[in-house]
Amino acid sequence: MSKYQADVQALLQYVGGKENIRAVSHCMTRMRFVLVEPAKADTARIEAIPAVKGTFTQAGQFQVIIGNDVAIFYNEFTAYAGIEGVSKDAVKAAAKTNQSLAQRIVGTLGEIFAPIIPALICGGLILGFRNIIGEINFFADGTMSLSDVSQFWAGVYNFLWLIGEAVFHMLPVGIVWSITKKMGTTQILGIILGLTLVSPQLLNGFSVATAEQIPVWDFGFAQVQMIGYQGQVIAAMLAGFVLVYLEKFFKKICPEVVSMIVVPFLSLVPAVIVAHTVVGPIGWKIGDAIASVVYMGLTSNVRWLFAAVFGLLYAPIVMTGLHHMTNAIDSQLVNLYEGTILWPMIALSNIAQGSAVLAMSMLQKKNQRAQQVNIPACISCYLGVTEPALFGVNMKYGFPLVCGMIGSSVAAVISIGTGVEAYSIGVGGLPGILSIKPQFWVTFLLAMAAAIVIPFVLTFVVGKRKLDTAALQGEAVEARPEAEPQPISAAADGEIKSPITGKIIPLEEIPDQVFSQGVLGEGVGIQPTGNEVLAPADGTVCSVMEDSKHACGIQLDNGVELLIHVGMDTVSMNGEGFQLHVHEGDRVRLGDRLITFDPEKIRQAGHPTTTAFVVTEPGDFTFSFRSGLEAAAGQTTVITCQ
Template identity: 65%
Template sequence: MSKNSDAKQLLELIGGKENIAAVTHCATRLRFVLQDPQQADVDKIGKLVSVKGTFTQAGQFQVIIGNDVLAFYNEFVKVAGVDGVSKEAAKSAAKHNMNVMQRLLANLAEIFSPLIPALVVGGLILGFRNVIGDIKLLEDGTKTIVEQSQFWAGVHSFLWLIGEAIFMFLPVGITWSISKKMGTTQILGIILGLTLVSPQLLNAYAVVGTPADKIPFWNFGFAKVQMIGYQAQVIPAILAGFLLAILEKNVRRVVPEYVSMIVVPFLALVPTVLVAHTVLGPIGWAIGKVISSVVYAGLTSSFGWLFAAIFGFTYAPLVITGLHHMTNAIDLQLMAQFGGTNLWPMIALSNIAQGSAVVGMIYLNRHNEEEKQVSIPAAVSCYLGVTEPAMFGINLKYIFPFLCAMTGSAFAAVISVGSGVMANSIGVGGLPGILSIKPQFMVIFFLAMVVAVVVPFLLTVALGKTRYSAKLQNTGGIPVK
């Protein structure tokens, strides 16, 4: 069936041109904002040859096409007679279909999404530094590679230049991202972030060990303000970033255009920096500390295994709702406060488990060449940290592999948390995630990874061969619902 034919059918099945408020695409999906999402015939759309799956997230009806999405998108807009829009415009239109909580989560996601490539690179760098600088691999396990080689010692030191820029100066990225999202002056956002991590300030990591009378301060005569930095802090940067954007927008409304270039930046930036260091910074620090302390206490308590089992089992469904975006902020706060995160390893294990369930489906469906064209690339991308093709293209389509993956993820999470596994940072959320794990926990995390691979695979194959055996296609294919 041609793309033209599928495009025509898709147009009909989503309710026609009149039901399309906006349409755009990303790397693998068409993203629709529909006037009435109920008009979309999800079951029939999922059966189109060109379609790998569908799901609704953040107010958008998303149709998974695959790597040739651009060609399909071009054909669709031609057939439908509609104009495509940017992803930002589609997101803005989609907010009309979202409740207050969904809008809040969408805004949080939009702040962190531009930062994820840097965070992943930072995680890989810290992971590589782990291997050469912290694991004693040489001379019968008594020396590290860095201790034996000046070249690798230089590499180890050089790579921290990048790691420091990513994690220590994270507030700069956050305040820039907020300015970009809010449509305000991005350079002001960058400058605000720099004022939170300036070398003039006492480094956030040194505050705890510094006596109160030794902390530097600005003396205004009638008041003193402590000169404390907010390196790697998330919530203070978010609060300051939104205050700057709100001030700039409101000041711009009342200031005459002919003096706005001078007046607006001054009246927006200076008060924001002052409020950030006197009010928002300390409040944000306290909020972040409470959140991270509660999560850390829960994961390290005698009931940590229960928390781990629940989180491991429910993380994949959280991805569907978009709630998983909040974990980025929690992970970064844990890293800042405890020097690592025990939450992120469970996320990596959940991703691995979803990929393993797809591998189980590949085995069950090994004679179905058409299905393998979808499932094999989905499994590979899932093991490399991109779960959408696996979850929405295979596991959710047939339900039982999704549940098998959730179960395997729960078992692996219990092993990880029960053994005190900590990651240095966020990394690639799949098999390469082991590089982000602290060296002393790599062996036990590898065991958890094995569980995340084996359990979902065996459960998927077992269910596919027993409970659903009567419904399997004669080719050995996927059970027919």
């Protein structure tokens, strides 16, 4: 009899049977289904199966969390169901059929902008700093700025524009590169196409409106305006997709022997021509139209209603991943109007959700377990990273999420009502004020006050009534029967070392809800500064991903099992950037090398490098976890077992 026979039979029944499975695969911890009719999956019954630790749906995939034994479970499931598993890429492709056209478009948009966001945030901070030292007149009775009275700061002011110009004027280069990267075509061709859109030979796109005469290429029978697309988003995206589909077409029809010569030429040259004659002008008009509609809504007589709805719904939008679409609109607003009135509301929504968590932290100050989630979630939310707060606290209890939404709505109305405007996208939390134009600082501070006070008060009042004593003070911990001391590692004192060199963070700050909510077990996250995974203790390798090479499970001598999962969603990289040094069943000693990886390739693939280090099978032991320290692989203790 197979190990999971009963659980496998139950899972097949509750997902709707074999006929309801379009594709199935697995990663290190989860079964990944693409279902014909997702509504047929009975999640309540599935989550009651002993081997199942939880379920969730993401990007068209119904994911069933199993844990370290997922490979065994998967093999038994596919054998019993009489179906063949497929690759992760095939599952991902099949999952798209479960998404609406709008979801696929927004998902693609999000994946395109994800690698660009760090540059946009950096550029926003730089512009904010430039304006503090160069645009605010602190001196000479309010007539001179810091750069006016100091040659050093004048030099800094001028120098920083080098970066600001690269980020915002050259944005099409990043967009077209990201599209080619996302679509799997030649990235250098994308970079070259992007450069042709912002060439210094062209009239700068920001100067078109004021230019007395626009230069042209004169071909005799036709003339083409020599207009640059500096800062243009939609035009760059359309040009990028033209290049992608031209390259894919010519790759299919060209013999491989001449492909290296013919495909780049026949892809790039027509793409540049089409970009400047067709999709560039069309994209310019579309981008202007979208930004104008949003701008009109935000400046109309009913702008308060527009702002109230946006502020109310932005946090739920974040949880669906649809918030990425605002990046394109923000960028277009910046390019058209030299600022954005949309982004300040986004920053205020993040602050509001953090304030709801702050109230929960005050309510649960005696609940040490809850505080391990509340405090880091609140800090990260105030600094612009909302996922730990949304998934770890606010959505879990429900009412903090709603209270934060109400506060965000009021703050958004104040922001729009007083005309608050930002130079660009910035850090979406309390530091976001650095991206706000100085003349709006006072009113933005007023909106920030609403985003802090209203959610805090509402959450505190509602929480007093809704939370019981156990939730406020923490459940009583059952006393464990004393057990005979058992060996746990090479260390005699029950210490488990960090497997990777880097900063140890609380589990709740891992940007993945399965890990951050402790579904697979308690543990810590690691922000790697090294590139090697070492054995954290003596034990036996109990599970590895031979194909993707991104994760490893170790069983210690006393039965405790640990999971090391390098990066988030790195299973989709199919092993690129990873090298596995062990196999299932290998005996390892503390400090032995398990995996080496390339952090830069993980980032280039659009994934966080954050590594999960969790206790998936605790046995009869209790554990304590350390975070907030810089750890050395194989040397620094991060988990203590008793």
